[in-house]
Amino acid sequence: MSKVRIYTLAKDLGVENQRMLEILDGLGVSYKSVSSTIEEETVDLIKQILAEESTEAATETVAAEAAPAVSAPEAPAKAGSDDVAPVASSEAPAASATAEIPHRAPVVTIMGHVDHGKTSLLDYIRKTKVAAKEAGGITQHVGAFEAQTSKGRIVFIDTPGHEAFTTIRARGANVADIAIIVIAADDSLMPQTREAIAHAQAAKVPMIIAINKVDLPQADPDRVKTDLTQLNLVPEEYGGDLVVVPVSAKTGEGVEELLEYISLTAELEDLRADPKAAFGGVIIEGRVDRQQGVLATVMVQEGTLHVGDFLVVGENYGKIKAMNDSNGARIKEAGPSTPVQILGFSDVPNSGEKVASAKNEHAAREVVASRQSDRRDVENARVQRRKTLEEMMGPLSEDRTVNLIVRADSQGSVEAIQGILARKETDAVKLNVMLAGIGAPTEGDVLLASTAEAHILCFSVTAPAGVKKIADNKGIDLKSFRIIYEMIDEVDRLIKGNLEPVFEEKYLGRAEVRMVIRHPKNGNIAGSYITDGSFKRNAKAKVTRGKETVYEGTIVGLKRFKDDVREVKNGFECGVNLDWEGVMEGDIIEASEMVEVIPA
């Protein structure tokens, strides 16, 4: 009995893939993705369900058409009347219910190892899928292009390599919806392939593997697939859910299928954006053109851009003087998932910076001024503030993950370290090795670490000075070790640091209240004598009267004579401000503090 792929069946029956998956869910049929295959019996069931649905729909239409005559005899006549608005009511609600946010084209990035064919693949797609440019225009590199395929529009970021991708992500923006990882069939997985995969995984962007150069006699796509399984990426034909498409950027073989898979993935991601919403976009790249001045490529993500709009990027603003599409044609407006080249900024914006629009020049200036003042506040606060535990360790939750990037001098070391790390993992703390590679850490690693909040551990390799400096600037934890046990100690420290801290109450001291002093601003102050230990400002306080505890709270202030002090030791007199009016002569105050217990 033959099997059928889900998306092929959806196409044949003229149904959306999403609907097909809903039916399969309803039937309790398990699948990995739309390219999974299903049995012929299931196909028959699906056809039955769809046939029943269309019969029901037809019956409803007939009933609906018949209904107004019966149920709304008093419906007002429309013809010849000027005030038509109220009469349109029977159609209005249905129309607004279906007026949902429209779909948008997917934005795709291509990553992979050097020479595996990223540029060639982009060139092939551009050559075959981009409509010929209008005569007279000048072809310019704008960092993105739009391809027209039989499945609709697909936008490609055409600066291959993960640097472009990570620089954008490092600024907190996410521009790509889908990552194509190109792997040469004659070379299989290489260090930058692993990096690219790690970046896509960190960005939680769906991946499609394009096994390139399948035209070469020495091409071995099966080896690539097997190697992928070593990274826990299991191709569909091996029972996993990784989409793998063999292609040749030279002959064009498989490229159409790759585009089809991109559209399928996009459909499943259900990418939507509202062209009527407030504008939001990201800078893909910026540069200075000698004749035209500053040119910036912006990816429209939400809303619509118009020539004449005011845009704010970081602490700069500009007015769109002219706008080109990625083909070089002048355009007046651009909706979601459209890369446009804009003339109008005075400073070159950085890729990854977010772009917003402002109503007019005044509003744009105000946004810039408020950003400048926010930045100053943050800078000032940073100098003064001690980081809280939560800020250092991330939110405190039950299960936590420590993200790691491992670099070592040889494959043997990498494997040994991975083995040790696997044994260190506990139920409470997961160690997620995002990337394990041979050789010194790179700038790309630092970018990955900064977007994924990962720690970089190096064994027998050290970071080049430039990379170390970037890591320091970004506050990335990058450490090198020559002795494996020291590295293991560091991992232990990271694991412990990531555990929920345990606090325990520690006794500090005791005092007798000898008199109560009325203070005009602070209320009643307990004039006390420390009989044991010491008292500290902000410590916890318990007041007992005879055998009864009459108050539990905090020592909000400590005074020696007129001075505020942090601590008073045994044998001294002091004024204790409990922020409580009930304190009386003869009361005993006991002070304690909460201290973190470091697990053994």
Ligand SMILES: Nc1nc2c(ncn2[C@@H]2O[C@H](COP(=O)(O)OP(=O)(O)OP(=O)(O)O)[C@@H](O)[C@H]2O)c(=O)[nH]1
């Ligand atoms: N036979 C064959 N050669 C290919 C194919 N794709 C790319 N090449 C060749 O492989 C080499 C590298 O291709 P590029 O497209 O420059 O690779 P890249 O990944 O963009 O390389 P970098 O930009 O240096 O990272 C070139 O000589 C291409 O002609 C293919 O499908 N088949």
